[in-house]
Amino acid sequence: MEGLLFGLVICYRLLTLILLMPLISMTTEVNQMAIGLVKLGMPYKIAYTATTALNMIPSLEEQVRTIMDAQKLRAFTVFEEGRIHEKLFAYPALVVPMVIGAMKKSMLVGVAMDARAFGCKKTRTYIDVIRFTTKDYASLVFLLTLIGVLTYFNLFC
Amino acid sequence: MSKPVIEVNNLYYRYPRSNDYVLKDINFSVEKGQFLAITGENGAGKTTLSLILSGIIPQAKGGKMHGNVIVCGLDTQKEDLAVLSQKIGIVLEDPETQLFTTKVFNEVAFGAENLGLPREEIIKRAKWALKVVRLEGYEERHPTMLSGGQKQRVAIASALTMRPDIMVLDEPTSQLDPIGTIEVFEVVKELKQKYGMTIIMVTHKSEEIAAFADNVLVINQGELLTFGTPKEVFSNKEVIKKAWITIPQVSSLYLDLLDKGLQLEEFPILPEEGVRLVKQKIS
Structure with a gap:
């Protein structure tokens, strides 16, 4: 019983993380996220690679839709009408072209970034300036308090 | 005759993990302020050539290159890409993949930011570049929300903020509708006439080559088939037939x-x- 509960807890923790991700990308502009990461000490090449990848998600979704439409046009309706095991076996037909497309796309993005001298200098300038405002301090205090309270209840109650 | 801004001598190139040379014995030069069109069949090596001119090949992509390519007196194989990118800008074929930020203004400023220029200078340059491509007022838009012609003009502006002397455009209008194509050509024409830039454009569109190009370079299966004025090239039946060019x-x-x-x-x-x-x- 304890094992089952433990498994569920881990499961919910992961789910929380996954479900919160879209919230972050919806509320924070990708570019500002990159600058934030750089300010926290992450090398800018890594920060930009990570955030550019985030930026590619919408176009990946579009690509998946295009592939599925192309499959439907050729009477491939497993994803709509098929049983679970049929769907499972049909996924490679979707994932393979998607991965190949994503790889091609990322190579082209790489070329476009190289062409604009990305990574040529150790430090780069940012035209967007992000500052820690009262709002940020307030939310930081709120979060720390929340963590404190939760930890207290967890440990002592 | 003025000194050429681009000199290509005995250029051979093959991609990494490939034994075949995609470009063989290419020789040509371009003078300042000229419009050179590069044309030829698909897979003839046109895109590879434009990436070689900008130094991305072989510096970022590797592969084996013989001969030399001199751009504004700089050796593209040895010179720092940051320095080269301020001499030669490049616009790629696909309007989607070359824009990767979330705002037009950030997109245009990206290159200058990488050069580490002062913030005020970058903003000044980006504003100027958007004015040149006639996209003032689009600063806060998301690049994916633009039309194809607008996207390509953003890409041109992004290269312009590096203040290059030469602009390489790799089939910039192949995925655009007629109006988008006209928009792009208007801007390119202005770059040449008003700002005296040297233009290298990879294109299949013979009508546009005839109207804009000073010279045409025809590549066929990795070899230079001919180099001449549009009139010389289009009237040469042998070349037309061999390279599958439409006139x-x-x-x-x-x-x-x-x-x-x-x-x-x-x-x-x-x-x-x-x-x-x-x-x-x-x-």
């Missing part, structure tokens, strides 16, 4: 007329020119 409509009309026995003074490549020559013949 301007007025030229192919003239070839039909020639078969029927109508000989004009010159070989027409522009519609107005064709009209003038026919009128001349009739009177």
